[in-house]
Amino acid sequence: MSAQGARILVVDDEKQIRRMLKAALEGYGYDIAEAASGHEGLSQTSIFHPDVVILDLGLPDMDGIEVIERLREWTEVPVIVLSVREHEDDKVRALDAGADDYVTKPFGMGELLARLRAALRRMARSEDEPVLALGELSLDLARRSVTVRGEEVKLTPTEYEVLKYLARKAGRVVTHRQLLLEIWGSNYQEHSQYLRVYIGQLRRKIEADPSQPAYIITEPGVGYRLVAAD
Amino acid sequence: MNIGANDPYKHQKSFQGHLFLGSSPENYLWAVLSIFAVTVFGQVLTPHLDLTNIVLIYLLPVLISAVRWGRGPAFLASSLGALAFNFFFVPPIFTFAVADIQHFFTLVVYLLVALVTSTLATKLRDEMHKATQGEQRALALYDLSREIAARSDFDQVLKTFVDKVAQAIDGMAIVLVHDPQTNAMEQIASEGADSFFDKKEYAVARQVLEQGRPAGKGLGIFEGERSLFFFPVRAEDRTLAVLGIRPGGEASSLSPDQTQLVETLSNLAAVIIVRLELAKEAEQAKWLAESERLHRTLLNSISHDFRTPLASIMGAVTSLIDEKDIYTPETRGMFLGTIREEARRMNRFVENLLDMVRLESGTLKLNMKVCDIQDIIGVVLREMRDTLTGHPVKVDIPPDAPSVMADFILIEQVVINLLENAAKYSPPDVPVSISVGVREKDLVLTVANAGPSIPGEEREHVFDKFYRQSSTRHVSGTGLGLFICKGIIEAHGGRIWIDPSPEQGNRFSFSLAAAGEAPDRQNS
Numbered sequence: 074m075s076a077q078g079a080r081i082l083v084v085d086d087e088k089q090i091r092r093m094l095k096a097a098l099e100g101y102g103y104d105i106a107e108a109a110s111g112h113e114g115l116s117q118t119s120i121f122h123p124d125v126v127i128l129d130l131g132l133p134d135m136d137g138i139e140v141i142e143r144l145r146e147w148t149e150v151p152v153i154v155l156s157v158r159e160h161e162d163d164k165v166r167a168l169d170a171g172a173d174d175y176v177t178k179p180f181g182m183g184e185l186l187a188r189l190r191a192a193l194r195r196m197a198r199s200e201d202e203p204v205l206a207l208g209e210l211s212l213d214l215a216r217r218s219v220t221v222r223g224e225e226v227k228l229t230p231t232e233y234e235v236l237k238y239l240a241r242k243a244g245r246v247v248t249h250r251q252l253l254l255e256i257w258g259s260n261y262q263e264h265s266q267y268l269r270v271y272i273g274q275l276r277r278k279i280e281a282d283p284s285q286p287a288y289i290i291t292e293p294g295v296g297y298r299l300v301a302a303d
Numbered sequence: 304m305n306i307g308a309n310d311p312y313k314h315q316k317s318f319q320g321h322l323f324l325g326s327s328p329e330n331y332l333w334a335v336l337s338i339f340a341v342t343v344f345g346q347v348l349t350p351h352l353d354l355t356n357i358v359l360i361y362l363l364p365v366l367i368s369a370v371r372w373g374r375g376p377a378f379l380a381s382s383l384g385a386l387a388f389n390f391f392f393v394p395p396i397f398t399f400a401v402a403d404i405q406h407f408f409t410l411v412v413y414l415l416v417a418l419v420t421s422t423l424a425t426k427l428r429d430e431m432h433k434a435t436q437g438e439q440r441a442l443a444l445y446d447l448s449r450e451i452a453a454r455s456d457f458d459q460v461l462k463t464f465v466d467k468v469a470q471a472i473d474g475m476a477i478v479l480v481h482d483p484q485t486n487a488m489e490q491i492a493s494e495g496a497d498s499f500f501d502k503k504e505y506a507v508a509r510q511v512l513e514q515g516r517p518a519g520k521g522l523g524i525f526e527g528e529r530s531l532f533f534f535p536v537r538a539e540d541r542t543l544a545v546l547g548i549r550p551g552g553e554a555s556s557l558s559p560d561q562t563q564l565v566e567t568l569s570n571l572a573a574v575i576i577v578r579l580e581l582a583k584e585a586e587q588a589k590w591l592a593e594s595e596r597l598h599r600t601l602l603n604s605i606s607h608d609f610r611t612p613l614a615s616i617m618g619a620v621t622s623l624i625d626e627k628d629i630y631t632p633e634t635r636g637m638f639l640g641t642i643r644e645e646a647r648r649m650n651r652f653v654e655n656l657l658d659m660v661r662l663e664s665g666t667l668k669l670n671m672k673v674c675d676i677q678d679i680i681g682v683v684l685r686e687m688r689d690t691l692t693g694h695p696v697k698v699d700i701p702p703d704a705p706s707v708m709a710d711f712i713l714i715e716q717v718v719i720n721l722l723e724n725a726a727k728y729s730p731p732d733v734p735v736s737i738s739v740g741v742r743e744k745d746l747v748l749t750v751a752n753a754g755p756s757i758p759g760e761e762r763e764h765v766f767d768k769f770y771r772q773s774s775t776r777h778v779s780g781t782g783l784g785l786f787i788c789k790g791i792i793e794a795h796g797g798r799i800w801i802d803p804s805p806e807q808g809n810r811f812s813f814s815l816a817a818a819g820e821a822p823d824r825q826n827s
Binding site for chain 1: 670675681682684700706711712
């Protein structure tokens with residue numbers, strides 16, 4: 074699962090951002106290509122065959138959401154979106170259009186690297202790994218058992234499903250809609266208020282301090298993210 | 304108001320008025336009938352009374368006519384009375400001839416007395432009438448000015464005005480206020496007067512505005528088919544507006560009293576409009592001064608609060624670039640930490656500025672959803688991990704804390720600002736605390752520190768825009784954080800306050816309505 078040599082396409086119209094990302098990411102051993110517009114990004118994707126696309130939503134020539142939709146017509150390449158705080162709806166729309174994750178500008182390099190690794194892991198991971206482990210939290214999918222800090226925790230079937238879905242996408246953001254669709258199916262809207270409740274219950278069972286969660290992180294206005302506790 | 308040299312009284316009298324001297328035909332009939340009655344009565348009494356006494360009875364209908372029916376009928380009664388007396392009572396009877404010179408004298412005196420009395424009585428009647436009218440007018444004006452004083456909104460005041468005018472003339476009224484800047488006329492019509500005039504009549508209104516003279520039947524420039532009158536509303540040399548009226552009922556013209564009333568009313572309208580314009584100008588001047596002050600403060604704030612972190616960043620970066628070998632790894636780490644923290648601070652400052660602009664411009668959109676306060680606090684603490692190093696944070700959330708209907712990100716911003724202040728204004732290692740409680744149906748979140756207390760007299764100003772405490776001006780800050788907190792919380796229908804007792808440090812709290820069993824509006 075080494076990041077060495079992974080190919081990353083940076084699509085951003087700001088030259089400074091591209092230059093900074095290129096320098097920083099090359100330092101970590103990634104292979105970088107740049108595009109300054111949506112159209113260039115689309116054509117570069119088919120030429121460069123990146124393993125991950127980092128896409129700024131505010132492009133001069135076309136809507137970032139449209140870029141994602143056009144990409145998704147032919148490729149499953151992970152897309153990480155760069156957005157600003159004010160545009161929560163854009164993030165959700167980008168994620169629903171098929172983006173894998175987002176980073177809010179201004180961002181720390183550590184945060185971006187974590188998202189990159191999670192996105193690359195998605196491509197590497199096989200779907201039927203029997204045990205998912207994140208720090209001191211582990212899910213044994215075959216036995217449907219969950220252990221935290223060495224102790225097994227009892228989860229209700231729904232709690233288990235929610236945690237399993239988050240764990241499969243560990244490190245990546247999961248939108249409210251995705252979770253609701255996965256757990257409750259197409260008539261999920263009736264159950265939307267329960268999601269908060271289940272997340273609260275899960276936190277009480279697996280977090281050391283539920284008021285400062287270390288595993289299940291809330292992404293304001295977007296959804297949740299399961300991370301390895303640090 | 305000046306309506307020109309034309310005496311409206313002269314022109315006011317309608318065709319009908321010219322013929323009957325302002326009294327209706329019925330009144331003349333009554334005068335005739337009364338003379339007839341007196342003649343019959345006199346015939347009955349004639350065997351017992353002297354002629355000179357009978358002529359006195361004939362004064363009765365003249366007086367009654369003068370008081371009740373007006374000058375015309377009184378004159379008619381006088382003349383008819385003289386004729387009837389002559390014909391039926393003065394010998395030779397049933398002729399208009401007069402045999403006795405004495406009787407001729409009686410007749411002449413009767414006629415003179417009748418005419419003089421009726422003139423006097425009519426005058427008295429007119430005076431009385433005028434007094435009543437004046438009283439009514441005074442009442443109407445008093446009513447109007449009282450109602451207008453209670454309002455300050457331009458359109459509302461004028462609406463009240465036209466409604467009163469419409470009521471006073473028992474018809475419809477409209478006021479067209481001229482805007483000298485756009486040269487447009489804003490219309491404010493009384494109830495039910497929406498299609499007050501047609502295109503041609505509107506043009507007349509414009510003409511009245513330009514010439515400053517009234518128009519309408521009998522008033523000058525315009526002699527329309529419909530009964531429609533325009534009066535200029537003037538103050539000094541300027542015509543401010545045009546008052547249009549359309550009397551109701553059968554009347555196709557304005558009576559002198561109505562004309563006078565409308566003139567008085569349009570004088571009042573002039574006073575009102577001038578007053579409102581002055582108020583508007585004062586308001587605008589105040590607004591301009593305020594926005595200029597804001598502008599200046601904002602510029603000062605930006606230049607200071609952007610430059611302070613920028614200075615730190617520049618200092619650290621240039622040190623690292625120029626002399627990277629003389630620093631120990633710890634010092635280099637310190638420089639880099641400074642750069643990161645200062646950049647974060649600038650970002651928060653930008654967010655606060657943007658929030659302020661949104662609050663001020665009213666474009667702040669609340670994305671209301673059911674939120675757990677614990678969740679918000681968790682996100683805030685994670686976000687502020689680095690800023691809060693050195694300040695132990697105590698969190699106290701009861702397990703049964705209710706959820707709230709709120710915009711997660713904005714409330715997050717409020718808690719971040721409160722927490723940042725709590726840390727910023729207290730010495731290192733002083734703990735800060737976040738606690739949640741329930742007060743009636745509200746959830747109350749309190750952020751407290753044990754730092755130096757804000758003096759009592761400054762407490763009420765901490766939520767003001769750009770307000771900085773005098774004792775802590777050395778601490779970099781914008782004076783925007785708490786102002787934005789207040790704006791956001793109030794937009795949520797909540798309340799934000801600082802604990803009034805300074806003894807126990809500074810306690811900032813806000814309340815939000817608990818979501819209760821309200822249906823969840825979450826839709827994602």
